[in-house]
Amino acid sequence: MSPDPALIRMQMVGRLQLRDLVLRSVAAACKLVTPRGDHPGLQEFRLQVVTAVGEAFNNIILHSYEGRDDGLIELDIQTTPDQISIIFRDWGDSFDPDSVPLPDLDTLPESGLGIFIMKTLMNIRYAAGEPNVLTLSKNLDAKSSHAESATDPLGGEK
Amino acid sequence: MTFTVATIEAGVVRLTIEGELDVVTTSELRKGVDKLVDEKPRRIEVNLTSLRMVDSSGVGTLVSLYKRIRAQGGEVVITGLRDQPLAIFRLLRLDRVMLGSAPG
Numbered sequence: 001m002s003p004d005p006a007l008i009r010m011q012m013v014g015r016l017q018l019r020d021l022v023l024r025s026v027a028a029a030c031k032l033v034t035p036r037g038d039h040p041g042l043q044e045f046r047l048q049v050v051t052a053v054g055e056a057f058n059n060i061i062l063h064s065y066e067g068r069d070d071g072l073i074e075l076d077i078q079t080t081p082d083q084i085s086i087i088f089r090d091w092g093d094s095f096d097p098d099s100v101p102l103p104d105l106d107t108l109p110e111s112g113l114g115i116f117i118m119k120t121l122m123n124i125r126y127a128a129g130e131p132n133v134l135t136l137s138k139n140l141d142a143k144s145s146h147a148e149s150a151t152d153p154l155g156g157e158k
Numbered sequence: 159m160t161f162t163v164a165t166i167e168a169g170v171v172r173l174t175i176e177g178e179l180d181v182v183t184t185s186e187l188r189k190g191v192d193k194l195v196d197e198k199p200r201r202i203e204v205n206l207t208s209l210r211m212v213d214s215s216g217v218g219t220l221v222s223l224y225k226r227i228r229a230q231g232g233e234v235v236i237t238g239l240r241d242q243p244l245a246i247f248r249l250l251r252l253d254r255v256m257l258g259s260a261p262g
Binding site: 110 | 178215217229240245246251
């Protein structure tokens with residue numbers, strides 16, 4: 001029996017101190033994509049989703065709401081069988097992940113790594129506007145066939 | 159996140175980082191890194207055995223430490239990486255440069 005689709009909606013002030021609360025909620029929601037929460041790829045899936053969502057949350061606060069601590073963030077967590085989508089809405093400056101060139105990893109960059117991590121681990125869509133809407137989605141089975149999945153929990157979205 | 163710095167012998171220190179190194183906690187570590195770099199050690203062993211999670215800003219701090227110590231002619235060796243932090247290092251291809259040998 002498949003789990004029912006679920007929607008969790010949160011609204012918060014954009015402050016980094018709330019990062020842990022957001023990530024714990026997302027981690028818990030990852031279990032909803034499988035019937036009994038015992039899919040063999042679930043731990044790896046959850047690590048990838050939490051890691052990518054953490055980078056997205058950082059970016060909204062550090063870039064969209066740079067210099068502010070009163071920005072509003074809405075967060076939807078949508079789960080369907082085998083898939084999770086996390087939708088961020090913010091009313092700050094637009095920050096399109098596609099406008100940032102991917103870092104040259106051979107040069108040991110110290111910045112720009114967050115966007116790379118987000119894009120590698122999840123599917124990303126961004127729509128600038130009022131609000132800006134960033135959608136991160138991932139299919140549970142898409143990565144469980146990854147050849148390195150047994151040894152590399154962040155093997156990447158293929 | 160907590161970190162400790164211990165002198166192993168003259169010019170050799172061990173930096174141990176535990177917990178979650180992220181955008182919230184890394185500013186504290188960065189101050190410690192600045193102080194460490196000023197002391198110009200010839201070798202820093204970074205023990206990450208008890209590091210549970212790291213994000214891009216935490217990685218940036220460790221890369222900064224690595225590059226600055228190397229620029230002074232010193233050496234940085236990272237040990238004990240596992241789970242999510244190890245996966246992040248592999249994803250960013252840092253394991254080839256910053257780990258002394260292939261991680262277990």
